Amino acid sequence: MLGKRRKREREQRRKTILRAARRLFFKQGYNPVTVSDIAKKAELSKGAIYLYFSSKEEICAQILLDDIERFHSEVLPIFEGGDSASEVLIGFANIYVDFFLKDRELFRILMNFMLHANSLNLSDDTNRRIILETNRAISVTENIFQYGIDKGEFLLKKEDVRAMRNSLWGMLNGIISLHLFIGRESTREKRIRSGVNKCLSIFIEGLKKSE
Amino acid sequence: MLGKRRKREREQRRKTILRAARRLFFKQGYNPVTVSDIAKKAELSKGAIYLYFSSKEEICAQILLDDIERFHSEVLPIFEGGDSASEVLIGFANIYVDFFLKDRELFRILMNFMLHANSLNLSDDTNRRIILETNRAISVTENIFQYGIDKGEFLLKKEDVRAMRNSLWGMLNGIISLHLFIGRESTREKRIRSGVNKCLSIFIEGLKKSE
DNA sequence: GAAGAATGTGACCTACGGTCATATTTTGAC
DNA sequence: GTCAAAATATGACCGTAGGTCACATTCTTC
Incomplete structure (x- = not known):
């Protein structure tokens, strides 16, 4: 003992x-x-x-999980300012972008882990944490959409929230990853931010107009 | 000789x-x-x-490039039907989704390659093909947006096209990847399709309304 | 202070991408 | 047809990296 x-x-x-x-x-x-x-x-x-x-993968997984937990604790307060749903959405996206621009390799490593998630041999405890954080991630975006519906700001049907809950993560991830690996280093940060903001503003317009 | x-x-x-x-x-x-x-x-x-x-990576890269070339040849005709820009956009997305649902591992391998693109040691010829296909991929999405602007259907400023040209790839990739690795196998295809369609329809609404 | 638990070490094992000396087959000039 | 050079093929071998293990050291507890 x-x-x-x-x-x-x-x-x-x-x-x-x-x-x-x-x-x-x-x-x-x-x-x-x-x-x-x-x-x-x-x-x-x-x-x-x-x-x-127990393995190199395990070390990396635990580092990522620590970071993701930190991210979620940063995201928590975004609902507390009484902002409009659009503002919350943009606020969330900016925290996400900031997060990866601070430690740029983090993004690549995280994506890499997600891609190989089902062939990784991790401890039960780590797997438990992965499931937990995955669910938290999903619920964050769902909550934002729900918040917009409750405020009467997003003209979304409730059953659509589930269908598109990954779209937000997808959009952000996609824009970050493509700019990260295609564009020139010097303009990267600016491009990622402007791409995310422009794309998100169009998406929000759609949410407000949604049939 | x-x-x-x-x-x-x-x-x-x-x-x-x-x-x-x-x-x-x-x-x-x-x-x-x-x-x-x-x-x-x-x-x-x-x-x-x-x-x-010259290497295992080279073999894989050539397979992926062959597939991407095939994808682009499938995409080419989408502008020829005289459809609305929205229809072209949705048509494009469906070809993209079909492509990966046919060979599901293709997506994972391709993403993996993109993530490690800058540390791969490929032949000059392969690198040339990668640059070519990357440019073609970018121009496809740009052309769709431009087509929408020309038709007066998308209320987009020309300078925004560049900022958000990756957003479309990002959205599609993100939705596919997240559903591919998080959801249950049995509902995967259905969810990917409904996620892409719902998300895209909202985006298109935004494009039509865009300030 | 001694037994046993916990911690630490680095030689060793295995697997895999890649190389190379060597062997075999094909080609083309005579 | 002959033969040397080029092309093609083989598999033992190499270096590297993740992971293991017998053994050494340190700490705890009685």
Whole structure:
């Protein structure tokens, strides 16, 4: 049985490893970083890493989950300002864009994980967190649409909310990803922001007019 | 110097390899398929594969490019029916969705390639084709918006076309990817189609109303 | 201070993308 | 038909990276 201090120190080590891995992943991307690199940066041997995490994927998944949880805590307050649904929608999108522009590699790594989600071998605890955060993500966009309906601002049928709840994520992800990998570095941030804003404003117009 | 028959036979072998690889990739995904698997399926040794392609990535890239070229040739006729811009837009989206629903793994592999596009080591010829097809993809969506403007159907400013040309790809990709990896298998196709259609109809309303 | 639990190490295992010396087949000039 | 050069094919081999394990060290507890 672990004592309290021991437990705390173990948790500390775990965080040290995550911090080291995070810096490496977000600088170089997932594949180029080796477990030995992470071990070296965390001042441990390779074997020790596997005392704290079951695989490289597991390390990356936990980093992403921490970030997503942080994102959701940032998003929570957007309903509290009494803003119009359109403003809430745009506010949400901007938090999302800011989030990825701060750590640009995060986006690529997250997408990569989503693409391979069903072939990853993660611990039960991590899988539980993934399901939880996925549901929170879905409910955020659903709530925004619902908020707009309740305010009488979006002329949307309730049954449509479900059909299009992914459209918002899709739109944002798509615009970010395409600008991120096609455009020139120098104009990237500006283009992503203007693309998202323009596209969203058109979408909102549609929501207000929707049959 | 290669004779004509020799050249034809070489091309034949190349295609045999591509066909074998295609079947494997689209059944199992990119990573699980090894070059030896491809060689075995094509009834060749591993070394022989490298007489025709410089890397595993190169093989996959050429398969994807062939598919994308095929997609563009399918898209070309959508402007010729004299349809309204809205109909063209919806027609385009449906071709896109059909394309991925036919070979579902294609989508995952393509996204994967896009995410790693800047760290792939491909031949000059392949890179040239990638640039060409990327430009064609961009111009397709731009042309649809422009068509709508010319017809007086979309109340869009010309300078906005550029800012939002990726939004359409983004919306479609996002909806497909999220439904593909989150939803239940049994309802997937239906959900993707209804999500795309609902979302697009709202977007089109916005385009018609756009300030 | 001794037994046992927890932590740490790095040589080692396996799998895979890619290379290369070598072998076989085809081609074309004579 | 002969033969050298070119093209094609093979599979043992290499380097690398994720993951394991026997062994060493440190800490806890009685």
